[in-house]
Amino acid sequence: MSEQHTYRVIVRGTWDGLTDEARERLLAQAAGHGLTSMRFTDEGTLSYEPRPLKHFSMRFVVVSDAEDGEEMAAAIAEDRAATTLRGLGYGFGELKSSVTDLDTMKINYKRASRR
Numbered sequence: 001m002s003e004q005h006t007y008r009v010i011v012r013g014t015w016d017g018l019t020d021e022a023r024e025r026l027l028a029q030a031a032g033h034g035l036t037s038m039r040f041t042d043e044g045t046l047s048y049e050p051r052p053l054k055h056f057s058m059r060f061v062v063v064s065d066a067e068d069g070e071e072m073a074a075a076i077a078e079d080r081a082a083t084t085l086r087g088l089g090y091g092f093g094e095l096k097s098s099v100t101d102l103d104t105m106k107i108n109y110k111r112a113s114r115r
Contacts, residue, residue, distance in 0.1 A: 002065040005103040008040045009060045009077035012098075015053060017091030026053060026090070044080055056092070058084070070099040 018026070026033075030050035039045045040059045048056035060077040074097035085092050 005066040007062045007073035011058045011081040013095045014093045016093040
């Protein structure tokens with residue numbers, strides 16, 4: 001059995017070819033997709049600024065085989081993002097991802113100060 005790693009993936013993109021209906025829906029729902037909505041989840045969370053309505057990001061948690069690496073985690077997250085956005089009827093351009101492997105991330109703990 002392969003070792004599994006947990007990745008946090010941020011998928012970024014630009015809205016493209018939005019219908020008037022989709023644009024109106026995004027603007028109406030913008031308050032629920034701001035800074036406070038930024039969470040990493042399996043299904044992804046969408047965030048964007050309404051003015052200008054140009055860019056968006058989606059945050060995902062992806063668990064996959066460690067040997068497949070960050071490239072596979074990015075591909076999985078981008079596929080999830082594209083499927084979600086198409087399902088909602090939102091047009092978008094090229095997707096780009098940044099990936100963090102939580103299992104290899106080094107954490108620097110600060111030592112307690114002595115008095």
